[in-house]
Amino acid sequence: MFARLVAADPADNASLRDLANSCGALAQTHQEMAAQSTEAAASSHRQLAQQKYEEAIKTLHQLEARGALSKFDRKSLEKMETTATGRK
Amino acid sequence: MKQPPERAARLLEVVTSALELAGAERRAFLEQACAGDAAVRAEVDSLLGQEEHVRDFIEAPPGAVAAQALGMDDAEEAFVSRGFGAYRPIRELGRGGLGTVYLAARADDAYEKEVALKLLRRGLDTDDILRRFRNERQILARLEHPNIARLIDGGTSADGLPFFVMEFVAGEPLTTYCANRNLSTNEKLQLFRIVCAAVAYAHQHLVIHRDLKPSNILVTPDGEVKLLDFGIAKLLGAEDEAAFQTMTELRVMTPEYASPEQVRGENITTASDVYSLGVILYELLTGAKPYRLTSRNADEISRAITEQEPDRPSSAATRVPKNQQSAIKNQKSLRGDLDNIVLMALRKEPARRYASVAQFSDDLRRHLEGLPVLARKGTLCYRAGKFIRRHRAGVAAVALIALSLIGGIIATAWQAKRATEEAKIAKQERDRAERRFADVRHLSNALLFEIAPKIERLEGATEARRALLAQSLKYLDSLAGEAHQDRALQSELAAAYEKIGDLQGNPTNPNLIALGDALASYEKANAIRCALLAQNPGDAEQRRLLANNYRSLGDIHYQTNEPTASLQNSEAALRLYDELLAAQPASTGLRLAQARTIHDLGVCYSTNGKKAESIAYFQKTIAAAEALRERSPNDPAVLALLADGHRQLGNALSWELRQAPAEKEMADAVAIYEKLVAAHPGDIGLRTGLYQTFMMTSNVYEEVNDPLAHEYALKARGIIERMVEKDPANLRARQQLAKTYSRLGVTLANLGQRTESIAYLEKAVAGLRAITQSETRNHRSRTISRSA
Numbered sequence A: 001m002f003a004r005l006v007a008a009d010p011a012d013n014a015s016l017r018d019l020a021n022s023c024g025a026l027a028q029t030h031q032e033m034a035a036q037s038t039e040a041a042a043s044s045h046r047q048l049a050q051q052k053y054e055e056a057i058k059t060l061h062q063l064e065a066r067g068a069l070s071k072f073d074r075k076s077l078e079k080m081e082t083t084a085t086g087r088k
Numbered sequence B: 001m002k003q004p005p006e007r008a009a010r011l012l013e014v015v016t017s018a019l020e021l022a023g024a025e026r027r028a029f030l031e032q033a034c035a036g037d038a039a040v041r042a043e044v045d046s047l048l049g050q051e052e053h054v055r056d057f058i059e060a061p062p063g064a065v066a067a068q069a070l071g072m073d074d075a076e077e078a079f080v081s082r083g084f085g086a087y088r089p090i091r092e093l094g095r096g097g098l099g100t101v102y103l104a105a106r107a108d109d110a111y112e113k114e115v116a117l118k119l120l121r122r123g124l125d126t127d128d129i130l131r132r133f134r135n136e137r138q139i140l141a142r143l144e145h146p147n148i149a150r151l152i153d154g155g156t157s158a159d160g161l162p163f164f165v166m167e168f169v170a171g172e173p174l175t176t177y178c179a180n181r182n183l184s185t186n187e188k189l190q191l192f193r194i195v196c197a198a199v200a201y202a203h204q205h206l207v208i209h210r211d212l213k214p215s216n217i218l219v220t221p222d223g224e225v226k227l228l229d230f231g232i233a234k235l236l237g238a239e240d241e242a243a244f245q246t247m248t249e250l251r252v253m254t255p256e257y258a259s260p261e262q263v264r265g266e267n268i269t270t271a272s273d274v275y276s277l278g279v280i281l282y283e284l285l286t287g288a289k290p291y292r293l294t295s296r297n298a299d300e301i302s303r304a305i306t307e308q309e310p311d312r313p314s315s316a317a318t319r320v321p322k323n324q325q326s327a328i329k330n331q332k333s334l335r336g337d338l339d340n341i342v343l344m345a346l347r348k349e350p351a352r353r354y355a356s357v358a359q360f361s362d363d364l365r366r367h368l369e370g371l372p373v374l375a376r377k378g379t380l381c382y383r384a385g386k387f388i389r390r391h392r393a394g395v396a397a398v399a400l401i402a403l404s405l406i407g408g409i410i411a412t413a414w415q416a417k418r419a420t421e422e423a424k425i426a427k428q429e430r431d432r433a434e435r436r437f438a439d440v441r442h443l444s445n446a447l448l449f450e451i452a453p454k455i456e457r458l459e460g461a462t463e464a465r466r467a468l469l470a471q472s473l474k475y476l477d478s479l480a481g482e483a484h485q486d487r488a489l490q491s492e493l494a495a496a497y498e499k500i501g502d503l504q505g506n507p508t509n510p511n512l513i514a515l516g517d518a519l520a521s522y523e524k525a526n527a528i529r530c531a532l533l534a535q536n537p538g539d540a541e542q543r544r545l546l547a548n549n550y551r552s553l554g555d556i557h558y559q560t561n562e563p564t565a566s567l568q569n570s571e572a573a574l575r576l577y578d579e580l581l582a583a584q585p586a587s588t589g590l591r592l593a594q595a596r597t598i599h600d601l602g603v604c605y606s607t608n609g610k611k612a613e614s615i616a617y618f619q620k621t622i623a624a625a626e627a628l629r630e631r632s633p634n635d636p637a638v639l640a641l642l643a644d645g646h647r648q649l650g651n652a653l654s655w656e657l658r659q660a661p662a663e664k665e666m667a668d669a670v671a672i673y674e675k676l677v678a679a680h681p682g683d684i685g686l687r688t689g690l691y692q693t694f695m696m697t698s699n700v701y702e703e704v705n706d707p708l709a710h711e712y713a714l715k716a717r718g719i720i721e722r723m724v725e726k727d728p729a730n731l732r733a734r735q736q737l738a739k740t741y742s743r744l745g746v747t748l749a750n751l752g753q754r755t756e757s758i759a760y761l762e763k764a765v766a767g768l769r770a771i772t773q774s775e776t777r778n779h780r781s782r783t784i785s786r787s788a
Helices: A002-006 A013-036 A039-065 A071-087 B005-019 B023-033 B038-053 B064-069 B127-141 B174-180 B185-204 B232-236 B241-251 B270-286 B298-307 B313-319 B337-345 B357-368 B380-390 B392-398 B402-455 B462-480 B487-505 B515-535 B540-559 B563-583 B588-607 B611-631 B636-655 B659-679 B684-702 B708-726 B731-750 B754-787
Strands: B087-096 B099-106 B115-120 B151-156 B162-167 B217-219 B225-227
Touching (some): A013 A039, A013 A071, A013 B754, B087 B115, B185 B357, B270 B313, B270 B357, B313 B337, B337 B357, B357 B402, B487 B515, B540 B563, B588 B636, B684 B708, B708 B731
Antiparallel strands (some): B099 B115, B115 B162
């Protein structure tokens, strides 16, 4: 019972949303750095950007599965999916 | 004005004796005592006139009013406009041995128009009394019974004297009411049973009156009975016996209604109230007091109470002159059952009295219905006699047939057996009820009124809140199944579930982010409150509590991203507040709650993308908060609401690309919160408000790529890092810290500092992953524990 009481709640969609947004921002920053880096470094940034986009997308899908995807979230998801797919 | 000592003593003697009498008896006494001295009579009448208006719980012994008015005692400080919190004294109603009673009104007209404000005299403001006063007044204030004058509030005046605020009752003492209306014995008994029901209710809540007497039982002109000053005596008592005895002396209590154990300074129990009620019933039925006293000497009274056996009421009634107003018309009606019932209540040994006030009242009901009473040992003759009196016609008919007589005897025996069984069941039920209420009181005290308020907004207290939650749920689990039709218990359960909901997920306090559980808790409370209000639609307090509940539900649904449900609940809350304010337009508390709900609705509309609607709501919020600020310029709740209104309006304007007014609103919000936090540095809720304002201001400046976005994010970080450091278990704060890192990452990226930006964003992702992964883990453990 105690574990149940102390648990963070699955309904805490705000944390998931923040995680998705942070991953998205991180991906975008890596993408921007890739554009300004040497080729070797750029490759690493692009790879990291791809990973973060995927994590962000996965997290937003989790929110979607919970029925907690807002209009704003959906726009972000679509934008990131387009970017990530374009990068593959 | 000081009186010459001899004259004052004479006046005191006459007034003291007159106070013992009522109606015609008093008038006859005064004629005789003041014969030939018109001046003395005028002064006596004047003093007795004061007594007529004194409805004080701290009633002086007879004569004390006179003594004070004569200036024989140290005069209480003249009434001046002392500070009594939200109460404004209107005029003095009277003075007693322990203080002064004023007619007063809420300074803000929020609740009852008129209340009785009872100020303890200097000397009773000891640390012990003040401490007990603070601990107990919340419990007493929750005694909600139509026949108990409510203790509305209490506090200490600006000059440090404790005061009580009671419901003001305009009525006559019970004995006077009955005498003036010449009520029959049965009518008196029915009235007395109402008194018993009120006392029994208080006993169920483990509150003993300790000072029951006719002047504490008022009857309004409409015949409504109101008991005054429940539990006040206990407040004025001390915990240990020795101290209590001292206090007993201090209180200079009217001793005629005190039980033998009170006089001896022994433990006080509900049986003490049974005894006092016995004395009152004795006086009500006979017009006389139970003991024959030749003086008011304290020793003689004590001896009589502890040693003398009272006369049977039917005998005592014969002593009362026929022309006395309180004399009863049919003394014979007291013989038998009523003699026995009254004398059983007056037994010297508490254990031999009625086990409870309810049992006492039940025996009176049996008498009224012609059933055998417990107070009389059930001889066959007695029971048969009762049966025959109840069934005269039937018995007369069957008396012709011997067989029917046997049937009658069997029926009588069955009645008696049933009476015994009923009494046993009633006692079991009472015992169970007392146990339940003891649990609830424990819960209420521990959770609602002692621990929670102290740690609710305290930094570093999340672990304590968690322990509190576990303990509270344990109590609720044991109590919830027993509430059934018990309205008082249901209301307490609803309050407990709401408090738990707050701890699980109220966004304005640190919480455990257990939003699903919080929602369930608020919904349980909502179901209870809806049912209670449906049973009694006129219950304004229940309506207010239900409105608060809808607001909480709106908050939780907002947090769980269910804007429609959030909107519906907030609108339901607003409707209820509007209804309440229509009846109480001057209530600041309701006005504040209404404004807060308007703010919440604005947030709902904003989240739903309806910016124009949200702007209108936030403008309304600001206007309402400004109006409240005019009344309460330093109220942190009002100022925080005002700041929240500016903040949300600024954010909405920013979405509408109205940057300059948006920045102005944000600046207003920041300024208000900064002042609030400086004035209340320990208030975590206000600090969270400032944090949120910094974060939102950062957002607004980010819209136009202003470097101030980063500055405000840094300010937000300063606040939230400290909160996490102080209370690492506060998941909400940890989530906010991660979000702040994310915001710093974004603002640094906008400034072109991408390496630093990535460092912050990585920290944010790590923190949020930890929270969301523990969430997944815990979700799994929940599934396992449920399936187990």
